[in-house]
Amino acid sequence: MRPVRRRSTETSGGGDFPPDALCPLWFSFLLPVLICVLASTACSKGSSSTPSGNTNGVAAKASAPEPAAASAPAVDPGPLPQIDSKRAFQYIKEIVGFGTRPMGSENHRKLENYITSHLKGDQVEDDVFNVDTVEGKFPVRNIIAKYPGGKDGIIVIVGHYDTVYSLRNDGFVGANDGGSSTAILLEYANQLRGKKRDGYSVWLVWTDGEEAVRQWTQTDSLYGSRHLAEKWEKDGTLKKIKALLVMDMIADADLNIDRDSNSTAWLLDLVYEAAKSSGMQSHFYGATGAIEDDHLPFVKRGVPSADVIDLEYGYNNVFHHTPQDTLDKLSPRSLEIVGNTTLEAIRMLDRR
């Protein structure tokens, strides 16, 4: 099975998505959108486990209302944040150079060292543990870098660095899926390092074990984020988190960030406003659907969370979880759009 993170509907492409992974898609392009809205209770496959019960991811491209600006603060008049997208793209190249990087592998260990070697001098913490899976025991390591701010509260940015275990012998290098999320967080670290922050503290989390080892289920997926959410619930950290943003598959040259109906609506709207401030909103929310990703364990615990993901990767999603997930499908420009938008979103959150 390829598409492990499931969405209940898809409205932009109209392709024949695997029916076991998607809501009956044909509703959304054979019938008017209104009918799909009425039938939305039938579109819950893939999101029945989600806490919000928000399973009506049926807004179509043509009819999706522009998110309400009222919920987001006014745009900062200062210069917009700017990441170094060439440097971030170079990180992806180097990460892909390690080869396939599933949980517990030697290449995974090399990547752990690569990440931490880029965080020298930063406040870094590990969340290390073992998991028992259907494929045996694995060591899991979430890497957390903390950049303190003057305001009481934390903004968390999450991105997974493992690649799909079941594809470990198929030449899968996960340039977009695993590579782009790892790289953009390294670039955020560059942007945050050594700067005095008046706003909230920002914590970057490279999560491990996001991918299933065999097939995506509630117990075979999200190993790192489930552990971290539980740990942070116990030690009181969760209460301090003002917002959590997940970066996943964000370097596709054909960038279309989905509006994930499992995410917190006001935070999605804020991200959209952040994109708008640099005129990049056309890359956001053309399609709506329920997506399962590293944000779910936090959503379940009431943390405002948003998944920033472009799940549609190649025509009919042909590059997702295949050996075709390679560097040539990606663009530094996409990293720049998502990177600048995210930094602007942080700035807007700081002012809330």
Ligand code: ZN
């Ligand atoms: Zn994946």
